[in-house]
Amino acid sequence: MPVITEPKIISGNANRPLATAIARRMSMHRGMSVGLVDARVERFNDQEIFVEVFENVRGEDMFIVQSTSNPANDNLMELLIITDALRRSSAARITAVIPYFGYARQDRRSKARTPISAKLVANLITEAGIDRVLTLDLHAAQIQGFFDIPVDNLYAAPIFALDIEHNFRNRMDELMIVSPDVGGVARARELAKRINAPLAIVDKRREKAGEVAGMTVIGEVTGKTCIIVDDMCDTAGTLCKAAEVLMEAGATEVHSYITHGVLSGPAVERISKSVMKNLVITDSIEPTAAVKACANIRIVPTAPMFAQAILNTWNGTSVSSLFETDTLVPIYEGLYTRG
The missing domain is CATH 3.40.50.2020 (Rossmann fold)
Structure with a gap:
């Protein structure tokens, strides 16, 4: 047998x-x-x-x-x-x-x-x-x-969709999904379709690797609760800068949903001081003590x-x-x- x-x-x-x-x-x-x-x-x-x-x-x-x-x-x-x-x-x-x-x-x-x-x-x-x-x-x-x-x-998009529908259930019509760069548009569009939300893009220009020279918001975000979507966050410099640009463009709140929280170097400190209200990551990478202790970082299980x-x-x-x-x-x- x-x-x-x-x-x-x-x-x-x-x-x-x-x-x-x-x-x-x-x-x-x-x-x-x-x-x-x-x-x-x-x-x-x-x-x-x-x-x-x-x-x-x-x-x-x-x-x-x-x-x-x-x-x-x-x-x-x-x-x-x-x-x-x-x-x-x-x-x-x-x-x-x-x-x-x-x-x-x-x-x-x-x-x-x-x-x-x-x-x-x-x-x-x-x-x-x-x-x-x-x-x-x-x-x-x-x-x-x-x-x-x-x-x-x-x-991670299906999990993020569940989390968003749960945590923003009384204001789904206020949401705007945002891609932090042109290369991530497909990923952001996928989540936007799942929750039936509009899409905006933060277009960034780099003078050299690791340094962002400028950012421009493509789309109308005034009065919107913006949710930045990306696959990973390393030093969080670009993410925090994107949140600032969105707030300057008229967004009421900025949240981020990132699959992989690499969060190296000054990332946690930057996030804790950022205008971004919440960063949601998965546990694909074991979170450090600093990540667990950060008040505006939340971890969803995979x-x-x-x-x-x-x-x-x-x-x-x-x-x-x-x-x-x-x-x-x-x-x-x-x-x-x-x-």
Whole structure:
């Protein structure tokens, strides 16, 4: 008789709270305890990474939860070495669950003699023995084509739509979705369509990398509650400046919904002093103590969506069904009410 295996979750050190939350949600869905595979992911004194798996994984369907966030290189190597340990232990299939895919901003040659690091990382992941990738809001959707294995790119927009409908339910007609640059218009338009809101754009000019020379608002935002939408926030300089420009243009409030809260350097301090009323991020990157303590940063969970995506991958059903807000309503039951 065929052996029916259960999905097994193993976590690196990048975001263990998210991995634990995913396992907990899967336990609720399965009606049985789903825990993290017992393993140790440690460093030797010279910072070499060592992995030891204490459970039998032969013939199992394995899911590695590991964002490649800061420190990106360490977390990437942990992912590759965990994969090698599972492959050599005869795991049947290995899926890398990468909530935040590092190096995604290096998806093309911006000038002569520069690398396409996202492609290199895709090659490393594939050659390590990973069979498929499950990720969230890739910086550029075409990165999926860098892989020679299946890639499921989930979207935060359905979760954000639920959150907006819950928190702005009495003033939905006042909302204006804003893209912080021309390159993010498609992402912002997608959320605007979900909540039936108009769209504006903040057009920015750069004199050199990391420095914004000027910003112009395209669209009428006077009297509107503006919601800036983007896939990631690093130092928050552009985001905070965009919020100021929108307020100067007549917006009554500015909120931001950003998928990946990289929030490096002076980001948290800038956000705390910003005219922006709230920054909403997901837990794709484990928040620091400073992020958790910041009064105007709020974190929405991705574990319910990732848990369902893992179960759908395991049992061979549709992952793209999670692109729809209505599909997520029962998954996020108790967190949000609509209408």
